[in-house]
Amino acid sequence: xxxxxxxxxxxxxxxxxxxxxxxxxxxxxxxxxxxxxxxxxxxxxxxxxxxxxxxxxxxxxxxxxxxxxxxxxxxxxxxxxxxxxxxxxxxxxxxxxxxxxxxxxxxxxxxxxxxxxxxxxxxxxxxxxxxxxxxxxxxxxxxxxxxxxxxxxxxxxxxxxxxxxxxxxxxxxxxxxxxxxxxxxxxxxxxxxxxxxxxxxxxxxxxxxxxxxxxxxxxxxxxxxxxxxxxxxxxxxxxxxxxxxxxxxxxxxxxxxxxxxxxxxxxxxxxxxxxxxxxxxxxxxxxxxxxxxxxxxxxxxxxxxxxxxxxxxxxxxxxxxxxxxxxxxxxxxxxxxxxxxxxxxxxxxxxxxxxxxxxxxxxxxxxxxxxxxxxxxxxxxxxxxxxxxxxxxxxxxxxxxxxxxxxxxxxxxxxxxxxxxxxxxxxxxxxxxxxxxxxxxxxxxxxxxxxxxxxxxxxxxxxxxxxxxxxxxxxxxxxxxxxxxxxxxxxxxxxxxxxxxxxxxxxxxxxxxxxxxxxxxxxxxxxxxxxxxxxxxxxxxxxxxxxxxxxxxxxxxxxxxxxxxxxxxxxxxxxxxxxxxxxxxxxxxxxxxxxxxxxxxxxxxxxxxxx
Amino acid sequence: xxxxxxxxxxxxxxxxxxxxxxxxxxxxxxxxxxxxxxxxxxxxxxxxxxxxxxxxxxxxxxxxxxxxxxxxxxxxxxxxxxxxxxxxxxxxxxxxxxxxxxxxxxxxxxxxxxxxxxxxxxxxxxxxxxxxxxxxxxxxxxxxxxxxxxxxxxxxxxxxxxxxxxxxxxxxxxxxxxxxxxxxxxxxxxxxxxxxxxxxxxxxxxxxxxxxxxxxxxxxxxxxxxxxxxxxxxxxxxxxxxxxxxxxxxxxxxxxxxxxxxxxxxxxxxxxxxxxxxxxxxxxxxxxxxxxxxxxxxxxxxxxxxxxxxxxxxxxxxxxxxxxxxxxxxxxxxxxxxxxxxxxxxxx
Ligand code: SF4
Numbered sequence: 001x002x003x004x005x006x007x008x009x010x011x012x013x014x015x016x017x018x019x020x021x022x023x024x025x026x027x028x029x030x031x032x033x034x035x036x037x038x039x040x041x042x043x044x045x046x047x048x049x050x051x052x053x054x055x056x057x058x059x060x061x062x063x064x065x066x067x068x069x070x071x072x073x074x075x076x077x078x079x080x081x082x083x084x085x086x087x088x089x090x091x092x093x094x095x096x097x098x099x100x101x102x103x104x105x106x107x108x109x110x111x112x113x114x115x116x117x118x119x120x121x122x123x124x125x126x127x128x129x130x131x132x133x134x135x136x137x138x139x140x141x142x143x144x145x146x147x148x149x150x151x152x153x154x155x156x157x158x159x160x161x162x163x164x165x166x167x168x169x170x171x172x173x174x175x176x177x178x179x180x181x182x183x184x185x186x187x188x189x190x191x192x193x194x195x196x197x198x199x200x201x202x203x204x205x206x207x208x209x210x211x212x213x214x215x216x217x218x219x220x221x222x223x224x225x226x227x228x229x230x231x232x233x234x235x236x237x238x239x240x241x242x243x244x245x246x247x248x249x250x251x252x253x254x255x256x257x258x259x260x261x262x263x264x265x266x267x268x269x270x271x272x273x274x275x276x277x278x279x280x281x282x283x284x285x286x287x288x289x290x291x292x293x294x295x296x297x298x299x300x301x302x303x304x305x306x307x308x309x310x311x312x313x314x315x316x317x318x319x320x321x322x323x324x325x326x327x328x329x330x331x332x333x334x335x336x337x338x339x340x341x342x343x344x345x346x347x348x349x350x351x352x353x354x355x356x357x358x359x360x361x362x363x364x365x366x367x368x369x370x371x372x373x374x375x376x377x378x379x380x381x382x383x384x385x386x387x388x389x390x391x392x393x394x395x396x397x398x399x400x401x402x403x404x405x406x407x408x409x410x411x412x413x414x415x416x417x418x419x420x421x422x423x424x425x426x427x428x429x430x431x432x433x434x435x436x437x438x439x440x441x442x443x444x445x446x447x448x449x450x451x452x453x454x455x456x457x458x459x460x461x462x463x464x465x466x467x468x469x470x471x472x473x474x475x476x477x478x479x480x481x482x483x484x485x486x487x488x489x490x491x492x493x494x495x496x497x498x499x500x501x502x503x504x505x506x507x508x509x510x511x512x513x514x515x516x517x518x519x520x521x522x523x524x525x526x527x528x529x530x531x532x533x534x535x536x537x538x539x540x541x542x543x544x545x546x547x548x549x550x551x552x553x554x555x556x557x558x559x560x561x562x563x564x565x566x567x568x569x570x571x572x573x574x575x576x577x578x579x580x581x582x583x584x585x586x587x588x589x590x591x592x593x594x595x596x597x598x599x600x601x602x603x604x605x606x607x608x609x610x611x
Numbered sequence: 612x613x614x615x616x617x618x619x620x621x622x623x624x625x626x627x628x629x630x631x632x633x634x635x636x637x638x639x640x641x642x643x644x645x646x647x648x649x650x651x652x653x654x655x656x657x658x659x660x661x662x663x664x665x666x667x668x669x670x671x672x673x674x675x676x677x678x679x680x681x682x683x684x685x686x687x688x689x690x691x692x693x694x695x696x697x698x699x700x701x702x703x704x705x706x707x708x709x710x711x712x713x714x715x716x717x718x719x720x721x722x723x724x725x726x727x728x729x730x731x732x733x734x735x736x737x738x739x740x741x742x743x744x745x746x747x748x749x750x751x752x753x754x755x756x757x758x759x760x761x762x763x764x765x766x767x768x769x770x771x772x773x774x775x776x777x778x779x780x781x782x783x784x785x786x787x788x789x790x791x792x793x794x795x796x797x798x799x800x801x802x803x804x805x806x807x808x809x810x811x812x813x814x815x816x817x818x819x820x821x822x823x824x825x826x827x828x829x830x831x832x833x834x835x836x837x838x839x840x841x842x843x844x845x846x847x848x849x850x851x852x853x854x855x856x857x858x859x860x861x862x863x864x865x866x867x868x869x870x871x872x873x874x875x876x877x878x879x880x881x882x883x884x885x886x887x888x889x890x891x892x893x894x895x896x897x898x899x900x901x902x903x904x905x906x907x908x909x910x911x912x913x914x915x916x917x918x919x920x921x922x923x924x925x926x927x928x929x930x931x932x933x934x935x936x937x938x939x940x941x942x943x944x945x946x947x948x949x950x951x952x953x954x955x956x957x958x959x
Contacts, residue, residue: 038957233959247950248951255613255616256613277945278934278935278939279935279945285704287700298693300704302704303712304613304708307708325693329691426615451619452620452669453711454619454668456668460637460684461690
């Protein structure tokens with residue numbers, strides 16, 4: 001039979017199964033292969049907080065969505081075109097994200113009576129007409145996998161674990177991609193277990209061949225490479241980008257990197273990643289708790305290291321007092337918050353942007369720190385690097401906001417040229433003459449970094465209020481007021497040291513959509529779509545949340561309306577309204593999920609009316 | 612050590628000129644209450660520092676919050692007066708970043724065992740080479756007289772008008788339980804002993820935990836007087852000395868005998884027991900250390916003072932350094948360009 005090949009600009013696939021089914025791995029492999037083929041892409045892993053939730057249950061469903069194309073891809077896709085469902089629960093949970101007319105590929109073995117009952121289906125959706133508006137492909141993946149491995153005499157448990165590769169093989173066929181990258185990955189991943197290499201490879205290829213030969217599938221699709229800027233690329237998640245950004249910053253600062261961290265979802269990968277880079281002199285310290293994580297970093301900073309602590313919102317809550325200490329003793333420090341759904345333990349594996357006010361104000365006393373937010377997975381690299389530059393130059397803790405969506409999501413990253421990264425090395429004080437710990441640089445107001453081991457600079461710092469210049473403990477009313485102003489002014493002066501904000505689209509118009517952090521892709525897609533319709537709408541995305549860039553107010557005043565979409569109840573909007581007195585309106589969603597660009601488009605339409 | 616750090620710091624050689632105690636006195640006025648036991652500890656530490664042969668600039672005192680935590684201000688070394696309970700964690704980060712420094716923690720029973728108890732036990736188990744001086748006055752002084760985690764059961768304080776119902780920590784047992792490699796106890800009013808113990812603590816490679824009984828003459832005056840004052844101390848304190856029998860009493864006529872696992876007081880008078888029946892102290896024996904530390908709140912027994920345990924175990928920072936060396940041997944010094952371009956890449 002001759003199979004047809006159709007060309008597509010972009011596709012969104014969602015792999016879904018039990019949390020033990022290896023869906024994250026399947027998705028990641030499909031992503032890497034597509035990246036190497038030159039597609040632009042964006043991914044959204046969506047998994048439960050339980051490591052191995054009971055099999056077949058709705059809350060145990062793990063999903064991975066990838067949106068790839070030959071055009072510019074900014075989001076993981078509002079809805080998926082293809083849903084791969086390994087069992088009934090996976091279908092039930094994910095069906096609502098499938099477009100009408102979309103394709104469903106199911107593992108029929110995952111639809112036995114028990115599966116159906118656990119998923120809450122009264123009748124089998126594969127047998128009744130409930131899926132009639134979709135294209136349904138039924139494959140007994142479990143059985144075909146077992147057949148492919150029949151002669152290997154592997155335990156059933158192992159056989160069962162390879163079935164995700166069958167699904168992956170089918171999808172590789174369907175989207176016309178080679179299995180080679182994954183075969184290579186399997187080989188290096190399971191080096192020491194030849195049986196597993198053989199089994200996984202066989203099943204992967206079996207899936208591919210099955211799709212090729214069976215009559216179930218008669219169309220395959222071609223998604224050509226995107227025309228991305230020239231250069232060398234890799235696919236990168238936000239968490240990896242943070243880790244690399246820290247190593248790069250330490251290298252360009254000519255300092256050793258110290259990371260004090262305590263495992264927390266969704267930030268732990270940064271700790272894992274950095275613990276592998278020992279040949280860079282990176283010291284990772286898995287502390288006994290969040291407080292020791294940051295305070296050990298403060299100790300390392302006192303000693304002259306580029307020090308960082310990585311965590312998520314609940315961890316930041318615990319670190320609060322120590323952040324105050326770092327800003328009081330005016331030592332450089334990076335605090336990375338990979339935000340998750342809150343409050344309290346909240347939604348550990350889901351994304352949210354609700355820690356902005358915590359970052360800005362969540363400390364006792366007048367305690368300002370610069371706050372930067374990354375906008376895409378790869379932007380985490382630049383943001384962390386820039387945060388390090390500011391921390392070192394202004395001798396201050398700097399908060400970096402990422403989120404679960406950015407941290408786990410991925411996109412192609414055009415590798416920066418190491419030579420083009422700026423030198424951000426600080427200058428340690430060495431001259432013992434006339435040294436006072438709290439003398440300040442006239443322009444930046446930062447004090448000097450004098451590290452233990454330097455002869456003649458022995459001095460004491462601490463969390464008690466400091467006397468101006470000498471740094472001695474001081475309780476005088478006028479001194480306290482002066483120091484509060486100096487610390488605030490220092491952070492304000494960061495605004496003198498950063499580039500002006502830039503609008504995407506026209507600098508004047510009817511509507512400015514202002515965002516920060518992980519909403520970048522969704523806002524960009526929405527604004528581009530509306531501009532293509534001729535609407536007067538532009539996009540401003542803020543990396544610097546504190547201090548705001550000097551021209552932000554001016555830009556806001558250039559537009560009739562200001563819309564601020566956020567994955568919270570309206571936090572940036574509070575800041576903008578109070579600082580610039582603009583009648584901004586919010587678009588707020590707090591479901592543990594990123595925005596769909598369609599949601600933002602609808603809001604734009606509502607504000608601009610039919611115009 | 613990074614290039615920039617190397618440029619400014621001095622080496623780890625001993626100081627060129629011999630220091631005196633004066634070299635360690637900072638220009639700050641000491642502000643403890645008159646008569647406070649902290650004065651004696653400060654004086655003994657300043658006196659012993661020159662003997663340690665470490666350059667002033669390579670010495671760092673880190674503290675938390677509480678009366679004892681003012682200590683770094685009075686030492687003319689590097690110092691960090693931090694936040695409540697966290698000195699041990701700050702010192703850990705500093706020592707890991709700069710293993711060549713001599714790092715000290717000054718803390719109290721509230722700072723080190725209550726709010727900072729968690730960091731304390733983790734520091735001890737990791738065996739980072741930090742010297743911890745825990746001033747135990749069995750009370751909260753700075754907040755004006757509430758009971759602390761070492762206050763005796765039943766103690767009446769501002770926050771326990773009917774008596775404390777908290778059972779106290781025995782700091783030495785706690786440190787041993789956390790796998791401490793150097794655990795000792797000394798007293799503010801025994802300057803010679805205090806100096807000896809501080810010196811031994813400084814020489815120990817690994818975390819040294821020294822509990823120092825310290826009189827808070829304002830809120831808990833005389834808490835240790837039976838142990839420190841002339842009239843009573845000989846009958847109430849047994850000094851632990853390596854290789855020597857546990858003898859005490861004015862006439863050194865009493866000793867500690869081990870009856871099974873239970874230490875008991877025996878009299879050497881009357882011929883029933885001789886010195887040969889007494890426990891011979893062995894600093895390297897961790898089982899014995901537990902038994903001796905457990906004598907602490909037993910009022911039928913004298914209070915053990917001295918070094919309970921001193922054993923060697925690789926320090927955390929030496930192993931951290933080792934892993935970095937191994938990684939460099941295996942993969943070469945890190946190359947940023949290569950790192951960024953690692954994993955699957957493609958070129959457009
Ligand atoms: S309150 Fe007690 S411990 Fe504190 S300084 Fe006064 S006497 Fe010393």
